[in-house]
Amino acid sequence: MTEYNDNRALHDHQPSSDQPIPAPTDKHSSPAAATLWLIDDDAALRLILADTFEDAGLTVISFTQAQAAWTRLNDILQQQTPADQLPDVILTDIRMPMMDGLSFSDWVHQHVPQLPIVIMTAHSDLSSAISSYQTGAFEYLPKPFDLDEAVTTIYKAIHYQPHTDVKTKNTRKSAVKSDATPNEPNEPNKPTEPTGHTNQASKTSPTTAPIKPAAKETSPTPPAATDNPSGIIGQSQAMQTVFRAIGRLAHSPITVLITGESGTGKELVASALHQHSPRRQQPFIALNMAAIPHDLIESELFGHEKGAFTGATTTRQGRFEQANGGTLFLDEIGDMPFSTQTRLLRVLANGEFYRVGGQQPVKVDVRIIAATHQHLEALVKQGKFREDLFYRLNVIRLPLPPLRTRREDIPALASYFMQRAAEQMNTAKKHLHPAALQVMQAFEWRGNVRQLENVCLWLTVMATGDTVMVEDLPPELLDSVPADITQQPQPPHTARSSQIPPQIDMNTQGSIDSGAISPNSPMTTQTDWQQPLAAWAKQALQTGETDILQTAMPEFERVLLTAALNHSGGKKIAAAHLLGWGRNTLTRKLQQLNLTPVQDQNKYH
Structure with missing residues (x-):
């Protein structure tokens, strides 16, 4: 290198x-x-x-x-x-x-x-x-x-x-x-946040022509972590796949079919595709096929001429015309009547349609994003959905994962919804106790993210105090979770404090000796390791040492890492899971701390 x-x-x-x-x-x-x-x-x-x-x-x-x-x-x-x-x-x-x-x-x-x-x-x-x-x-x-x-x-x-x-x-x-043109390359924009450094890269010698910074309207600097205008939250691998798909599809006019259970956020994804596309300045029209009576769907989609039917006293534009130049989101496309599917197929084919009762074709430029919670392939076999329309819509399929398959995202989602509920109710945000959050992560969430949002709103209104305890959760959560979770004791301090191994020997010179870790060493009480740590810290400070956290942390990590490797028999993936790390993080720590597992370090399990 x-x-x-x-x-x-x-x-x-x-x-x-x-x-x-x-x-x-x-x-x-x-x-x-x-x-x-x-x-x-x-x-x-x-x-x-x-x-x-x-x-x-x-x-x-x-x-x-x-x-x-x-x-x-x-x-x-x-x-x-x-x-x-x-x-x-x-x-x-x-x-x-x-x-x-x-x-x-x-x-x-x-x-x-x-x-x-x-x-x-x-x-x-x-x-x-x-x-x-x-x-x-x-x-x-x-x-x-x-x-x-x-x-x-x-x-x-x-x-x-x-x-x-x-x-x-x-x-x-x-x-x-x-x-290459020597005078053309421009320096890209610097981050908008102050870095505390003086940028000297643009300084040039007197004999060299300076390179001027590029004038750009917007900076691609990522927003702050708390800035989430889309409302789509997730760090899980399943959501990273969704994020990559949205990033690739946003600038394309191609038709997208979003699939997933009810409440997984299909409309949010459709809106994100539109808001990050070249059509973002044009209308985004969302229409739920299941919420419109079948005899009104054609008029709703394509509009009607004056006198086309009883009550049609004026000419009315349909959703396709209203969304011209933008995006039309057709939710629950599987509930669209068979007759309307034929007319939709024509629009997808050449961008033309006739208003109800109209004689002249109407030309539109609309990107179609469809969504459904049903299995369209099964509907095609049953003769309830046109096969040719299915293939027109199924150009790019974007499946959304149910919440129960990405439980690691529940804490962030719950925090976000608790904050939103507090703002909606004009009250202080309530916080979830770790035990209550554990119950929520064990729940199946058949209503997915929408159900979680409703529960957070319920807790904001009904729970007493600033901290939501297990007993404050709605009955449907408590009734569906195994008793061994709901009956766990809730310590006043951290739930993980008693899980730290005691083999930490503090000496008087301000260094930490991790000692040898035995895989069968018993876990002891909280004070067995905290008291020696406190004594070491006190004496190190009295002797004039500084940056004691930087001294303690590597040895602290060495103790935990050695214990996890011994417990897993040297298997790094298992040890990383025990520590709550990723495999790459564990590999980096091994190199930083100069530790060698039992098995070959270059072999991944």
Whole structure:
């Protein structure tokens, strides 16, 4: 792995003649090896990823900041660095000092559009996914991700375009030479949040023409974690798949069929597809087929002429005309009458329809997003749904997971709905006790997210006090949850405090000795480990030590990590699960703490 010197980017934009670009020197590299630029300010994660990609046969050049990678790309564009230094693919984090990954990706997409970028981030919300694809990213990887999946994604990006294949890299290099214009490249926008650093990358020597920042109307900087205009929340793997799909489909006019149980948020997803599309300034019309009488559906969809039927005293536009230029969301499409399906098929085919009682065709430009909780294939076999319409709608199918399959998202969803309910009721937000939250996570939620929202509203109104206890939950939750969960004791402090192993020996010199961890060591009471820790902290402070948390935390993690590995027989995935970590986090901690599990560290279980 080549670690690129970022200091040059922080002090001077233009390189001097005595600062050559470092050549790849990794033992795995070869003349035919593809080059990956890896950008992340997390040194431990950068090391793990670099080792992984080098083992996969790539030449890796690492950057600690996007600013340094931007400077080097600028050198290539201005022909101050040979074009063969251009990488085959870039993997970058989003949130970094001085320049964020989205701004960097947007700039690269504008100036080197044939260079694929893969974006990774720990802030894996819908806004990050959509912003990544809008800046031209090839793929979006939410952390923690599987290392094998990351390698596969990187190779897909390298071979995405035939002319960017490793064997034909010179084609891309020559294209960069022909497109390079020394005075044109612009510096991407910096993050809008203050970073506490002075940006010196734009300082140039008196003999060098400065590069002016690009003037942009909006910044692709991701919103704050609390900013969630879409209302779609989830960190689970199932929701990350949904986020990636929305990001890819938002800018496409293609028809989408959203499937999922009632209450999973199908209309929210349809609205997000519209709000992040080029049609966002145009109308978004939502229509539930099950809520309209069958004899009125055609008039509701296509409108009617004056005198078309009794009571039609004026000409009326239908939903298709009202949504012209925008998006029409047809919810519960499976309940549409068979006769109306035929007329809808014509609109999907050529964008034309006739109003009820009309003689002239009406032409519209509408994106159709349909949704259903039913199995349309079964309805087709039963003759209740047109097969040709099914294939027209089923261009891209986007399934939404039920809430019971993503229980890890319930705490965040409950907190969000409790906050919304408090604002709606003009009262203070109530907090869920961990035991009550455990009951909610064990519940089946047949009504999915909508049912959870209603329960949070009920709790805001009916529960007494600022903290919602188990006994405050609605009867339907308590009746459906096993008794061993509802009858668990609720300690006044943290529920996990008694689960910390006691083998922590504090000495008087301010260091911590983790000792040997036996897999059969019994768990003891809370004070068995807290009292020695308190005594050590007190004496360390009395001796004038500072940053004692930085001293204690590595040894504290070493004790827990060793215990988990012993308990799991050295299996890292099992140990990570015991600790509540991801596999990549555990691997990083092993390297940081210089620990070696029983089994081979490079073998994943």
